[in-house]
Amino acid sequence: MVTEKTKDYELIDSGGGEKLERYGEVIFRRPDPQALWRKSLPIARWDGADAVFLREATRAEWQIRPGVSERWSMELGGIKFWIRPTAFKHTGLFPEQVGNWEWTRDVIAKRKKTGENVRVLNLFGYTGGATLAAASAGAEVVHVDGSKVAIGWARDNAELSSLSDKPIRWILDDAFAFVRREIRRGKKYEGIIMDPPAFGHGPEGESWKIEEDFVALVDSCTQLLSDSPLFVLINGYAAGYSSTAYENNLLPIAEKNGGEIEKGELAIRESATGRLLPCGIFARWCK
Secondary structure: OEEOOOOOEEEEEEEOOEEEEEEOOEEEEEEOOOOOOOOOOOHHHHHOOOEEEEEOOOOEEEEEOOOOOOOEEEEEOOEEEEEOOOHHHOOOOOHHHHHHHHHHHHHHHHHHOOOOOOEEEEEOOOOOHHHHHHHHOOOEEEEEEOOHHHHHHHHHHHHHOOOOOOOEEEEEOOHHHHHHHHHHHOOOEOEEEEOOOOEEEOOOOOEEEHHHHHHHHHHHHHOOEOOOOOEEEEEEOOOOOOHHHHHHHHHHHHHHHOOEEEEEEEEEEEOOOOOEEEEEEEEEEEO
8 A cells, every 4th residue: 555745745865765745835855764776866955955864873863954843734634744753753743544444444435435433442542543534524523642742733733624623532541441441331433443562651651562463452442342333543663573473463353343354564655766665564354
């Protein structure tokens, strides 16, 4: 599933363990271990980046040219985002998710035509791309993340996208702990989205390790599906895992409810050569 160049976003070049991207009018240069090939553009083009993430033995930081704003807005996939350089080389947006946002909107819109409500749970919701895509299609969304900063950013994106009046609940919590409580409360959802990291911590210091907790989380989430479930979408960035591993966790849902499973890689097309930069994996089930 490939993200192409748009007015506000472009993967300009990649290689040598780095990528050169444009967010709005600002050019980023940052590490990417998947770029295991040679750069195609002259080094002078790379050296002209507005924001460069430097990683050395004892430090990792951004070097930003004078005049670059602290944050700026851009649009991708019909959603507006605030962009800013953050620690750990991030920008607040994962452009490779555009295809999943479009798919989510489509499956929700089709169900909404029948007059049924669609309740969606988005775990590890980050800055809200999937949440806002679901809400824009008419779903009621519960957005869960363990970072207060990420939730605040997501709410700002909702306001920027004119979606702040949509039925979205913003929950600061550990994803797995929240799921367990929702099971006890008897809550049900037609759609579940999750983007589990390789490891992390909840707001109260709860520990998450994908190799220890992922299967149990998916099993628990199946208990939250309603009697008329619509979809489950799993994204992955943990090194070493295949989309087949995620697909295998969705098989029991398909066996019980019918429907189809899709799986594959997330990638972005480089404008300089047309090469694809792999960015992660996904597996998704839809009724």
